[in-house]
Amino acid sequence: MNEKREIAVPSRTKEILAKHGFTFKKSLGQNFLTEPNILRKIVETAEITEQTNVIEVGPGIGALTEHLAKNARQVLAFEIDDRLIPVLEDTLQDYPNVSVVHQDVLQANLPQITSEIFEEELPIKVVANLPYYITTPIMMYFLSSGLPVAEMIVMMQREVADRISAKPGTKAYGSLSIAVQYHMEAKLAFIVPKTVFVPQPNVDSAILKLTRRQTPAVSMSNEKEFFKLTKAAFQLRRKTLWNNLQNSYGKDEATKAWLRASLETAAIEPSRRGETLSLEEFAALSNAMEAGKQG
Template sequence: MRISDMTRTRAILERHGFTFKKSFGQNFLTDGNILAKIVETAEIDEKVNVIEIGPGIGALTEFLAEKAAEVMAFEIDDRLLPILSETLGHFDNVRVVNEDILKADLKSRINEFKQPDLPIKVVANLPYYITTPILMHLLESGVAFSEFVVMMQKEVADRISAHPKTKAYGSLSIAVQYFMEAKVAFIVPRTVFVPAPNVDSAILKMTRRAEPLVFVKDEDFFFKVTKAAFAQRRKTLWNNLLALFGKSDEVKEKLTQALKKAGIAATARGEALSIEEFGCLADALLEQGLS
């Protein structure tokens, strides 16, 4: 019987006296068909290493271990360690790391794989309350993850995969799509979790680009500009940039020249600009000495 089988899940939780902690955002998936579909979507085989975040009692880990070269699962809740030892102990290619993923030195951890040169994919059911910090930590870690196939709140998945000129499009869309191609693979109803969350989930598949979507002179500045452009969505790009750089006559003149060079109207709003246009704008602002 699979770990994810509802009867077995309940039996495991009751035997260990486990209670859910809201602070960890714990919702355990109990549908084997969906778990199998996640692994299929991630195209896991024996030539891939996997990082999992928040394995819970090991339901997804079990499916991953059957396909992957090796699985490294990060679990912050030490109450789950004896459960995972029981449910996954027979796998020799699974390692549970009792560590907060946000504090993990991922470059060092990757070298602990038996075959660290294999492509590394992140496959996980992410805690809703820290989905964005986890994704940004992974993207900024310097580890060249080949792909993310992760479950998250549907609303967040929609924001990450959104296109310009839509309400969901924003700085998060740009931050991820700069590095990765992102698309929603399928929707997961709230009814297949224990306990059931208040919202539906989505599986988001993100594949690393061979190179960033646009070439910019300064990545940190590029992200600074995109974040500022959406600081107050109802305001124009001009007003949001003034809030970032100041409202002096000198700044206004430099902004005017930068927008002109980038071919962007001062009255435009951030959601109207493509990632390529943001790249042109960021470089033009730098040329004007704004940083």
């Protein structure tokens, strides 16, 4: 067992930063967690065992990576900041089951890299403290990558976690909630106070647990059009569904007749607002719109 103090212990974090002369880059949204108990809780929430392969994004100086390495079969970590590569070589030298790839994860061919690095085909989980400014693009990239990710346990700004896990009829519910919940079941696991980070961010974070559904939450005839519709419905939150649909699809008589007929088929009142519609209702409306186009 590694006798060194854990990387996340504040005094050791400070020593590592000083040893490597590391300074934080605001543009990369770097905030390092300095509370080992929270890292343990993340690993427990993710249910990481020796039968799990893990992908981490933005390992920083390796605080979470260390906890993952102690529990997982293998860990693949993507780090974009070249200044952190030698730091990670130093801090993670006792963990042969960790591979650090110096690459922007959004540019990575995930199926190819994982097949090269992971020696065994085990369930893949994504566990990461995501930079605030790029949380959504990274999550959506994993969802569309073709990689069979079983779960994502990700730390993000609390407000974003609230939006992703929001239910219809709430203020936080929107097209982001739908985009993620279509593929995954979203559950807010716990809150992480801003005081346990260096440097301290302005807001609290949250751990969100996303579990991939066997099949998408709803079935529709045209997935692309379904997502176009959900974006349109939330374009101007204070407007009715009818106004938002006209703004997005057009106000000519033929388009209005098509929209009216589609709403009627789906049994949805035009005067409702986007945030009151469930995934099922959006799917019904999308299918009605597609059928109306062909008619």
